[in-house]
Amino acid sequence: MIRKLAWIAVIAAGGAWAAQQVETPAPKPPAAKSEDLPKADTILDHFIEVTGGKAAYEARKGEITTGTFEMAAQGLKGPMTAYAAPPDKSYSVMKLEGIGDIQQGTENGIAWDNNPMLGPRVKTGDEKAEALREAAFNGQVDWRSLYDKAETVGVDTIDGEECYKVVLTPAVGKPVTTWFQKKSGLAVKRATTAVTAMGEVPVEVILSDYKNLGGVLQPTKMVQKAAGQEVIISIASVKTEEIPADKFDPPAEVKAKLKQ
Amino acid sequence: MRSLLGVMLCAASAYAQFSAEEKQLDIASFEKVWTTIRDKHWEKNPGGLDWNAIHREFLPKIEQARSADEARDIMRQMLARLKETHFAIFPASVYSDVDVESAGDGSPGIDVRVLEKQAVVTGIDPGSGAEKAGVKPGWVIRSVAGKDLAPAIEKLTADPAIREITLERAISARLSGPVGGKLHVVFLDGANQSRALDLALGEPRGNPSKFGNLPTEYVWTESKKLGNTGYFRFNLFLDLLRVMSGFSDAVESCQHCDGLIIDLRGNPGGIGGMAMGMAGFLVAKPNQRLGTMYMRDTTLNFVINPRAGVFTGPVAILVDGSSASTSEIFAGGLKDLGRARIFGTKTAAAALPSVIEKLPDGDGFQYAIANYISEGGKALEGNGVTPDVEVGLTREALLAGHDPVVDAALDWIQKQRTNR
Numbered sequence: 001m002i003r004k005l006a007w008i009a010v011i012a013a014g015g016a017w018a019a020q021q022v023e024t025p026a027p028k029p030p031a032a033k034s035e036d037l038p039k040a041d042t043i044l045d046h047f048i049e050v051t052g053g054k055a056a057y058e059a060r061k062g063e064i065t066t067g068t069f070e071m072a073a074q075g076l077k078g079p080m081t082a083y084a085a086p087p088d089k090s091y092s093v094m095k096l097e098g099i100g101d102i103q104q105g106t107e108n109g110i111a112w113d114n115n116p117m118l119g120p121r122v123k124t125g126d127e128k129a130e131a132l133r134e135a136a137f138n139g140q141v142d143w144r145s146l147y148d149k150a151e152t153v154g155v156d157t158i159d160g161e162e163c164y165k166v167v168l169t170p171a172v173g174k175p176v177t178t179w180f181q182k183k184s185g186l187a188v189k190r191a192t193t194a195v196t197a198m199g200e201v202p203v204e205v206i207l208s209d210y211k212n213l214g215g216v217l218q219p220t221k222m223v224q225k226a227a228g229q230e231v232i233i234s235i236a237s238v239k240t241e242e243i244p245a246d247k248f249d250p251p252a253e254v255k256a257k258l259k260q
Numbered sequence: 261m262r263s264l265l266g267v268m269l270c271a272a273s274a275y276a277q278f279s280a281e282e283k284q285l286d287i288a289s290f291e292k293v294w295t296t297i298r299d300k301h302w303e304k305n306p307g308g309l310d311w312n313a314i315h316r317e318f319l320p321k322i323e324q325a326r327s328a329d330e331a332r333d334i335m336r337q338m339l340a341r342l343k344e345t346h347f348a349i350f351p352a353s354v355y356s357d358v359d360v361e362s363a364g365d366g367s368p369g370i371d372v373r374v375l376e377k378q379a380v381v382t383g384i385d386p387g388s389g390a391e392k393a394g395v396k397p398g399w400v401i402r403s404v405a406g407k408d409l410a411p412a413i414e415k416l417t418a419d420p421a422i423r424e425i426t427l428e429r430a431i432s433a434r435l436s437g438p439v440g441g442k443l444h445v446v447f448l449d450g451a452n453q454s455r456a457l458d459l460a461l462g463e464p465r466g467n468p469s470k471f472g473n474l475p476t477e478y479v480w481t482e483s484k485k486l487g488n489t490g491y492f493r494f495n496l497f498l499d500l501l502r503v504m505s506g507f508s509d510a511v512e513s514c515q516h517c518d519g520l521i522i523d524l525r526g527n528p529g530g531i532g533g534m535a536m537g538m539a540g541f542l543v544a545k546p547n548q549r550l551g552t553m554y555m556r557d558t559t560l561n562f563v564i565n566p567r568a569g570v571f572t573g574p575v576a577i578l579v580d581g582s583s584a585s586t587s588e589i590f591a592g593g594l595k596d597l598g599r600a601r602i603f604g605t606k607t608a609a610a611a612l613p614s615v616i617e618k619l620p621d622g623d624g625f626q627y628a629i630a631n632y633i634s635e636g637g638k639a640l641e642g643n644g645v646t647p648d649v650e651v652g653l654t655r656e657a658l659l660a661g662h663d664p665v666v667d668a669a670l671d672w673i674q675k676q677r678t679n680r
Contacts, residue, residue: 008619015439050597051577071472071659073473074472074473075474076471076472092623097470097471097472098469098470098471098472098498098499098500099471099500099501099531100500100501116500116501116504116505116537117500117504117531117533117534117536117537118533118536118540119537119540119565119567120565121565130597149438185610197561197563197565198560198561198562198563199558199560201558201559201560202557202558202561227557228556228557228558229559253568256568257568
């Protein structure tokens with residue numbers, strides 16, 4: 001879900017003309033030698049364990065997430081609801097005052113978005129591949145099927161905690177770097193280059209405030225920086241239940257686009 | 261004699277103290293200008309320069325400056341090294357004339373432009389105090405609330421850093437007051453007779469719209485047919501749902517029109533993405549873009565997403581010196597794509613979010629935080645959009661009930677129809 005929200009900042013960049021820039025990363029300590037580092041498989045599997053275990057993930061048949069997103073510098077805030085189901089069905093809607101409903105979804109190999117400003121759009125290429133990959137239900141467990149390569153590339157300190165830096169490279173699309181705390185095993189930061197309608201945008205997301213939601217530990221606060229904008233996503237609740245299939249039907253205007 | 265010497269010593273002491281304080285304010289202003297550009301310019305090396313070396317070069321000069329004017333000149337020299345427009349320092353005396361705060365939300369309903377150094381009424385809002393008082397387009401505003409406009413216009417037009425849009429805003433801000441109040445305005449009417457009127461101040465035209473931290477703005481749209489040509493005008497790229505819906509309806513109802521006129525005169529912009537969204541109703545070819553915005557870490561393409569029911573007939577866009585930001589992105593991009601013909605006068609050349617801040621010494625500092633290149637390869641910032649057909653309003657035409665810019669657009673659309 002985190003990545004699905006990434007493009008919002010880009011949309012707002014066109015509107016709010018934010019002045020601030022993405023922060024320059026702090027100088028990093030020297031990376032540990034690769035032979036000293038645990039394999040990425042080990043780190044990723046440990047993450048699954050510490051967040052609830054494979055069985056807990058696989059017990060979930062669908063997920064409804066509610067929360068808010070906020071662009072504090074611009075004074076924009078609104079509620080969001082996201083639905084997800086296997087294998088890669090997703091639908092989310094965010095209601096932003098002054099813009100309206102911002103929708104996006106994936107279903108049956110199709111990825112789309114729709115908002116009052118730009119209208120309906122069907123994603124293609126890397127953008128589509130990325131949307132479908134991020135929509136993969138329980139993608140954390142099935143990462144081996146989503147990425148061709150996983151590599152531990154170093155150790156960074158984030159908020160005073162040492163973290164393993166793991167790069168996941170998909171067959172199509174941009175690599176995703178994730179930082180896992182050595183101590184807790186939790187993912188605390190992600191970075192990638194998002195492919196959006198407006199171009200490629202470096203995105204960083206800080207993950208925090210993990211809580212047991214729907215049977216697994218999930219971050220309930222995500223602070224995302226992209227295109228000079230900061231978006232704070234706060235998760236209020238996660239319900240795990242089967243979602244009716246029609247929930248993922250694209251809106252009529254998107255279906256019309258698909259026919260073109 | 262002794263007492264006179266005492267006075268002179270006191271005066272000298274006071275002068276020295278003032279000078280030292282002034283120098284500190286100038287140094288603080290220099291640091292603010294230098295730091296702002298270091299942190300907010302869209303290039304890590306602003307203008308391709310070693311910005312730290314610039315600091316080392318100019319700080320001693322500021323420290324040795326003997327007056328505020330000299331310090332301002334040195335800071336202007338530093339900004340000139342960027343070789344970019346939209347970086348300027350206004351003297352405090354000019355800044356105070358520009359930074360006029362509205363006296364309230366109340367408006368007499370007058371649209372004003374400075375034509376030949378006169379504040380001329382170019383439009384009257386329907387149902388406004390000005391309309392009820394009989395004010396007509398083409399009248400000249402001589403004074404507002406007892407203050408003559410001529411000196412301020414003279415001073416502001418003399419400064420090359422002050423653009424038309426800034427001037428227009430400074431005058432519009434004077435035409436305000438509390439809702440329900442009255443504003444005493446002296447006009448020169450169509451017969452060049454002085455007319456003193458107390459205009460009722462009402463709610464501004466349109467619907468109040470809120471977008472994030474921006475102050476509430478009143479947004480209106482106007483859609484009509486001029487013969488078989490569609491005409492759509494709106495005052496801001498805000499109130500997204502209403503404006504986009506209004507534009508969508510205008511396009512839909514105009515599928516068989518001879519052409520479409522989009523009037524962006526006086527429109528200072530708003531939500532940048534709306535330029536892409538509206539262009540989607542006019543451009544059928546996929547993967548087209550209006551231009552590209554360059555920020556420090558990101559490049560954003562202003563891509564057009566074609567809508568269902570694209571209007572394919574001739575499109576005329578009307579602009580003037582108060583068309584800025586999103587208006588310029590929209591007009592400039594569609595011009596570059598060959599999709600629209602532009603009529604009017606050169607736009608504000610303020611496509612980007614330029615910020616004007618007050619410096620510690622009281623001067624105003626204007627700077628831009630991103631660069632935007634229109635699809636034709638030209639920076640809009642500082643250049644603006646040059647119309648294909650340059651035609652402006654005149655007082656005479658307004659008094660005669662004509663709008664030469666609309667007339668020129670209609671003529672062109674009719675010729676396109678004939679040619680087809």
